[in-house]
Amino acid sequence: MPQSPARTQSTRRLFNIARIPCAHPGCQRLFKNKGALTQHKRAAHQHSFRMPQGRPTAVEEVPDRDAPPSDVGNNRTQNHFIRDYHIELDGRICDEDGNFIDPGAPPPPFTTRRHDDWTPYRSRLEFETAEFLFTKTQMSAGHIDELLHLWGVSLAVHGDDPPFADHVDLHNTIDQTPVGDVPWNRFTINYTGDRDGTDAPWMDGDYEIFYRDPHNVVRNMISTPDFKDTIDYAPYREWEKRPDGTHKRRWRDFMSGDWAWDQADQIAEDPLTHGAAFVPVILGSDKTTVSVATGQNDYHPLYLSIGNVHNSTRRAHRNAVAVVGFLAIPKTAKEYSSDSRYRKFKKQLLHTSLSRILNTLKPAMTTPEVTRCADGHYRRVIYGLGPYIADYEEQVVLAGIVREWCAKCIAHPSDLEHGGELRTRELVDALVEEVDFGTLWDEWGIIGEIVPFTNDFPRADIHELLAPDLLHQVIKGTFKDHLVSWVEQYLEQTHGGRLAKRILDDIDRRIAAAPYFTGLRRFYQGRGFLQWTGDDSKALMKVYLPAIEGYVPPDMVRALRAFLEFCYIARHDIITDDTLKDLENALQRFHKYREIFITSGVRSDFSLPRQHALHHYCMLIRMFGAPNGLCSSITESKHIKAVKEPWRRSNRYNALGQMLLTNQRLDKIAASRADFTARGMLDGPCAISYAKYFERKRARTVSALATELNVPNFPLLLRLFLYDQLYADDTHSAADVPLRNCPSYTGRIDVFNSAVSTFFAPSDASGISGMRREHIRAAPRWRQDSGRYDCVFVNTDNTTDGINEMDIARVLCFFSFPYKKTTYPCALVHWFKVIGTRPDQDTGMWMVRPSFDEEGAREISIIHIDSIFRAAHLLPIFGDQSVPKDITYHNSLDAYRGFYVNKFADHHAFEIAS
Structure with missing residues (x-):
């Protein structure tokens, strides 16, 4: 994308940037050469890239990007999905000199270090102790010293020592970690614009920006072995094959979107980039407050991720999002706060800072460089600026627009309902050149003096890159x-x-x-x-x-x-x-x-x-x-680990330097864990874990449990359950045979207060594989209060989909018993009946009511625990009646006779209960 000479940072900059030593106590050790800024210059690329053989030199035209792929190209079929990878930027593997190699070649070893080399630690015990004390419990220095002293006293009689002498020894060991080290640097920016006779204090201030080289951060991230199964090296499009032979397009992880594909098309116009892996750099920033006390309590962190890692990995707090900077937050006296020059200065300061921080990535945005990747292979990598995660207030500054306007389109604030033409870098640059700044402000919502940082980088348009923000x-x-x-x-x-x-x-x-x-x-x-x-x-x-x-x-x-x-x-x-x-x-x-x-x-x-x-x-x-x-909830959750917790661990005096050091140590411990895991050194537990036992204070026999639950026919229900487990088929059940033909059991019963359901729910907070664990309770006392008896979805019909294949029940008890060398895990449940044949027209939720027989007794059954899918959440149908004061969340399931099946309980419930 050509750049307009009048709209680049270099020609419109109102600032001086100076590299200076860090003056923050506790931060000196971050910088080499006695506090001077460490400059990380990108070495000139020495590899000779050959033109790939047998590859087209032009990008194929795709008339309809949502159309299913043809039989030719770079297609891969898995099960009932078809995935079409970009044909030029396909992320082919190469050797460390950049020469393409056989796709089936094994990767070189990640390291020559032995499997028993725990450097800088002496053993697994030392590493896990350091991780436990510094990362997991975040123990203070004084408490670490006290713990290690007591540990040492207990070992002295055996002639042994604790893993570390004190907190200084612990911190020094972490600092010597040979992997994951990207030191913090800083530079200052000051105002050099027109003063017009004004001598405001903000014009003379030096604004400090702390940052880590994003180039090194990205290289570390893309080479993390922990990500090897959750990363894409090429843009792709995916289709699902329907039973009728048609296809439907699927969007999931970032590289499945059209933006990554279109970027690859632009990059591939240079034949020397063919075969490279495209790495989009995702950014995010948001001010956060660490305390309401006086003093410095607000920070402006800058975060970085890469678009190649899967969404689930980015959401799972697995170091796929890194803090790379702390941006300056200018402040001034109220006398000058409304000065238009000051307000524009604050906005341009952000853009100038971002341009300066990201500058080391720029050479590899046009010329590929060889990089080690998460699967151990080398690839030619080419970078690009990807989406920017920000809330609306931050988007206004990033887009250089007037507040109340849209950062994505030119719809007027008085008529946002009908939308407008999309903003583009070309449109804004043309308007700035042709229209006076007053008209730009009033009719286009553009602040003409602001030059977006993206103007300094190829193929980057801030209006296009602003990400959706669900939060x-x-x-x-x-x-x-x-x-x-x-x-x-x-x-x-x-x-x-x-x-x-x-x-x-x-x-x-x-x-x-x-x-x-x-x-x-x-x-x-x-x-x-x-x-x-x-x-x-x-x-x-x-x-x-x-x-x-x-x-x-x-x-x-x-x-x-x-x-x-x-x-x-x-x-x-x-x-x-x-x-x-x-x-x-x-x-x-x-x-x-x-x-x-x-x-x-x-x-x-x-x-x-x-x-x-x-x-x-x-x-x-x-x-x-x-x-x-791409939701800002990802960056906001990172605030806790990168800003708030390190601030609480500081002594509050000149806290930022201590926070940077804490972040650097956390990254080193995470990098050590990834390194040790890749070498198979952390397989298996370090200590024995104990299983949970059944509830010993509850009933242990069939008759005793019937009395405890006040269910006199419990033995009968158990006989019917056993018949269905042993003899029932598709045409016969316990309801079809005389009771005398049903087996009897009067032996031991083990009662449990909860059960764990594991199911696939990738849209919710879950592991990177999408599996989620959920506890279902059936306890007579819960948290020293009344009983808790959860509701569940029960699979009762495998011929339909969604809620139509399930019934709703309330679990009264979990128990198990042995019969003829087989243990049966069971649940005693009270059934609910669906009200009507479709969801409520206003709320869109299904309605149910407790099921009773003709005599008014609860309809109760014993079911196998395997038939329980997951927990269900019911909400009372209140109608227009007030809630009596004696009804709480403890007894509302007993007090009401009609309930909504809450499809908004979580995203998985929404998918199955809609």
Whole structure:
């Protein structure tokens, strides 16, 4: 992409950049040469790249990028999926001199170090002790010294010593780690623009930026052996083959999107890049506060990841996101805070800093370099600036636009509902050259003096690169800031202040009455809390819809339902053509039903940037893959490990230097773990782990358990269960035979208070394989309080899909018993019946009620535990009735007779209960 000479950083810079020694206490050791900045210059590439033989020199035209692949090209078929890799930038392996080698060649060994070489540690015990003390427990220096002293006393009688002498010895050992070392550097920027007779303090300040060479960080990341099974080296497109012979496109990880493919097309115009692996550099930044106390309590970290690692890896806190900088936060006296020059200076300072930090990546954005990769092979690698993760306030600065405008398109703030033409670097550059700055501000929302940092790099357009942000645009923005607030405004406007508060109190009681569910955040006082977090908003979304039903018009409930469905669909781990249609349908319904907020007088328009951003989601999914891999929740969660916890470990005085050192040590320990794991040195546990036992204080015989549970016919139910396990087939069951033909059991019973369900749920918080573990409780006392008896989905019909193949039941007891050398793990359950033949038209959720026989007794059965799929969450159908004060989350499942099957409990529940 050609650069406009008038719009590059080098020709519009208002700053001087100076490299200086670090003055922060505790930070001197980060820099070589007695505190002077360590410069990491990229060595000139010495390899002679040959033109690949037998490869086309031009990129094939693809008339329809969503069309299934042809039979020629770089296609691979796995099961019922077809994956088409980019034919030029296909990430072929090479030797360390850059010469392509046979695709089947084994990788060279990662290291020549022996399998018993624990350098800088002496043993596995030393490494795991260091990791435990510094990373896991984050023990203070004083407590480390005390622990090691006591450890040493206990070993002295045996003539042995603890792993480390004291905290100094521990820290020195970590600092000597030979892998994962990317030291911190810094530079300063100061203002050199027009003063116009003003001598404001901010004009004379030196603004310090701390950073690590992103080039080295990326090389370390792409070579991490831990990522070898969760990384893509080439852009690809994937299709799923349907039973009717047609195909549907699938978007999942970042490299499956059209943006990576289009970038590869541009790069491949240079024949010397053919065969290279494309590595998109994903950035993210967001200010965070570490304390409300006085002094320096806010920081502006810059994070980096690569688009090659899978979304699940990036979300799983496995060092696929690294902190590479702490940006300056200019401050001035209130007298100068409204000065337009100061405000523009702050914005341009960010861009200048980013351009300077990322500069070491620039040479390899056009000329490939040979890099070791996670699978052990070498590849020619070419970099590019990928998506930027940021909330709306940060997007405004990054895009150089006026607040209340959209950073992705030129829709006017007064009419954001209808969208507008997409912003592009070419459009903005042309407008800056032809239109005066005042007109740019008023009619285009462009701050003409701001030069985006992307203008200094090839193929980079900041407007294109701004990523979708589920957390701030959807969850905290549209849901919490807009819809929840509008519902409260409607109630106050309709019922007046006093009655509205009474209704809101009852809504809070409804929220607080939501039954137990694993992973559900409890709202003991409803949603009336002052400081909202992203997790608070996510948790409230799960239980909010039934809580407002009956107090607001049906269209308001339907608007909330449509919005929640949009959010949950967008959060899918895999998105297909059908998913995009569902997403568009949910958005259209949301736009239709949200009109109730205008007709009721709550709103006069919907020109809100964060709601407007939902218009762009389908396009952004096609570009970047599933949005859950680029959400700012990833960078916000990194705040905890990279900023907040290191700050708490500091002495609070000139804390940043100590925080940088802590981050560097954490990275070294993580790199050591990856190195030791790759060499097979951490296989197996370091100590014995013990199994959990059954509950010894509960009933141990059939008759005793019948009495404990107050289920007199428990022995009968057990006989029926045994018959179905031993003799039943597709046409006969225990219900078809006389009771005398059913086997009897009167022996020992083992009772358990919980069971663990493991299932595939990649859209939720889970391991990188997508497997999730969930505890299901059936305990007479839970956390020293009342009993807890969870509900579950039970597989009862394998001929249909989703909720139609399952029934809902409440677990009354988990137990097991042996019979003829076979142990049967079981659950005693109370069944629920579905109300109606389709979900509720307002909430979109299925309704159920407890099942009773003609005599009013509970319909109870014993089922094999293997028939339980996972936990289910039920929410009471409150209607227009207030919640009695004696009803809480402990007893709401017993108090009500109708329930919604909560499909918003988590994203996996949404997929199976919709």
